[in-house]
Amino acid sequence: MLEKLMPKSDEFFDDFDKQCAVTVEGARMLHALLSDYRDVPARVQALKDVEHKGDEVTHTAFNRLHQQFITPFDRGQIHSLLSRIDDVLDLTNAAAARLHYYEIESSLPDATELARLLVLSAEKVREVVAALRLIKKPDQILAGCKEIKRLESEADEALRAGLGRLFKSGADPLTIIKWKEIYDLIETATDKCQGVANVIEGVVLEHS
Numbered sequence: 001m002l003e004k005l006m007p008k009s010d011e012f013f014d015d016f017d018k019q020c021a022v023t024v025e026g027a028r029m030l031h032a033l034l035s036d037y038r039d040v041p042a043r044v045q046a047l048k049d050v051e052h053k054g055d056e057v058t059h060t061a062f063n064r065l066h067q068q069f070i071t072p073f074d075r076g077q078i079h080s081l082l083s084r085i086d087d088v089l090d091l092t093n094a095a096a097a098r099l100h101y102y103e104i105e106s107s108l109p110d111a112t113e114l115a116r117l118l119v120l121s122a123e124k125v126r127e128v129v130a131a132l133r134l135i136k137k138p139d140q141i142l143a144g145c146k147e148i149k150r151l152e153s154e155a156d157e158a159l160r161a162g163l164g165r166l167f168k169s170g171a172d173p174l175t176i177i178k179w180k181e182i183y184d185l186i187e188t189a190t191d192k193c194q195g196v197a198n199v200i201e202g203v204v205l206e207h208s
Contacts, residue, residue, distance in 0.1 A: 012072055013133050015061035016081065020126035022054040023089045027122040030096050030186070031115035037107040044100040051093035058086045072132075073203050081203075084195040085129070088122060091189035095182050102178040110162030111179070114186040117155045121193035124148050128200055138204045145197035145204075155190040159183055 029047045033040070061082050065071070071078055095115075098104075128144035131137070162183055166176055 010072070010133075011064060011068075012061065012078060015057060015064065016085070016129045016132070017126075018057045019054060019061070019082065019085045019089075020122070020129050022050055022057065023085055023092070024119070024122045024126050026050045026054070026089045026092045027115070027119045027189075030092050031112065031119050033096065033099070034107045034112040034115050040100055040104075044096045047093055047096045051089050054086060054089040058082055073207065077199055077203050080199045081129075081196060084192050084199065085125065087192040088118075088125070088189050088196070091185050091192065092118065095185040095189070098178065098182050098185070102182075104178065104182075108162075108166075108179060110158065110165060111182060111186065113158050114155060114162065114183060114190075117151055117158060118186055118189050118193075121148055121151045121155070121190045124151065125193050125196050128197065132200065132203065135204060135207050141200060141204050145201050148193050148197040152190045152194040155187050159187040 026047055029043065029050065033043050033047075062079075065075060065078055065082070124144055124147050128141055128148065131141045131144065135141070163180060166179055166183070169176075171179075
């Protein structure tokens with residue numbers, strides 16, 4: 001009888017998986033938009049809808065965290081993990097929204113490359129987070145975290161190179177300011193992916 005009354009901590013893993021799924025979806029949508037730049041208002045709205053879906057998943061997970069006293073690992077770590085995954089999608093949506101609000105007329109290759117790296121990072125985050133269910137196999141998880149960090153470093157370099165080309169492009173200053181903000185938002189999203197990896201490493205090292 002008592003077991004039926006006890007909350008299932010596995011539900012947190014379900015929340016993580018749902019969060020990661022919508023985050024990957026959003027990153028792919030941004031990359032697709034920058035790769036094939038058309039129907040911008042509709043596609044930005046579609047990504048915004050995905051971001052709202054992600055917010056709902058995160059809200060449900062936070063409520064669960066406050067209500068349940070059995071958790072698969074430390075509450076603070078769960079909170080950090082939920083927050084950082086949510087940040088990735090929020091930043092992805094913010095970058096897409098600026099394409100519309102700033103009336104960007106065409107894409108740039110460096111923005112597309114940053115979005116590609118974000119997709120790879122989000123996909124690897126999803127893979128590593130899913131592996132938390134098998135926390136007894138830490139090597140697989142830690143290897144995934146290492147790959148996320150490598151992708152973040154690659155995104156850092158892509159940002160620096162992209163900004164260099166942007167400033168040398170001869171574009172008007174306002175256009176440069178707009179694109180710099182968009183680049184920064186996408187790269188910061190990859191930073192948040194690394195933040196997820198950092199939390200997961202802490203969880204694994206404490207429980208392995």
